[in-house]
Amino acid sequence: MKKYFLLSIIIYCLFCNINLSAQNYNYIQSTGIDVTYDKTLHILFPSEITYVDLGSNDIIAKKADGAENVLRVKAAVKNFNPTNLSVITSDGIFYPFNVFYTDTPSQLNIEMLDILRDKQFYNHKIPVYFSTMGDTSPKMVNDIMTSIYNESNKTARNITSNKFKINYQLTDIYIHDHLIFLKTELRNLSNLPLDIDFIKIKVVDKKVAKRTVIQENILSEVQSYNEVKTIYPGTCEKTIFVINKITIPDDKLLVIELFEKNGSRNQQLIIKNKDLLNARSIKSLNYIKK
Secondary structure, three states, X not given: OHHHHHHHHHHHHHHHHHHHHHOOOOOOOOEEEEEOOOOOEEEEOOOOEEEEEEOOOOEEEEEOOOOXXXXXXXXXOOOOOOEEEEEEEOOOOEEEEEEEEOOOOOOOEEEHHHHHOOOOOOOOXXXXXXXXXXXXXXXXXXXXXXXXXXXXXXXXXXXXXXXXOEEEEEEEEEEEXXXXXXXXXXXXOOOOOEEEEEEEEEEEEOOOOOOOOOOEEEEOOOEEEOOOOEEOOOXXXXXXXXXXXXXXXXXXXXXXXXXXXXXXXXXXXXXXXXXXXXXEEHHHOHHHHO
């Protein structure tokens, strides 16, 4: 009896193994690229590169200086064995590559947007999630930012800064899950270009005694959309900043501070807790109505 019991277990395990082997898994198609030792391959991605992994030390890959969405790849040694390269971008898309050595690569510049349109390549349905975005996928965050950017209604009122013929305004505040979307509008009414050095988002004390150090808590951006570096005379630019959900006591303020590069035309937007509590749901956007 014991012998028959063991035999039935073995047959069951073999049957399960056959079923698993017969399943059609959704493998992600890799893109083949050729690299060489004395030339550099540039790969242009639609979004900012957030992660790069090399299959071996036989290749070198790093972001191009001053460009967050361009990856430079070349061989560290000649005639290496085929290896792989993996890249994740800020919109949650995973790009796998098979890397081969050749003395004469046929391409030195690749634009991934064209490959993305090929459904045979972009066949993975599970998005990449980032810890800073919680349960919201980067693709959904990007879709929400796009919808907010295209929204014409301005719901936030009287949160502006007007100095040096520069008009800086917070036009909308949206909330989704644990993310807050801040939409700003920056208009240059002067005849001088406004070069932006950096923008800081922070929480500060509302009332600060004279000759004391201002206590401030710098907040990290989860994501941004259309964050331009120069506002030319007579032009206006809209930008979306995404931060993690926050509420502040009545004795504190949320501040968006803009600093001019090599200049002093700095701007400051002051947001109160009541403004955050009046944030709109993204259900009012066209993104949700589609």
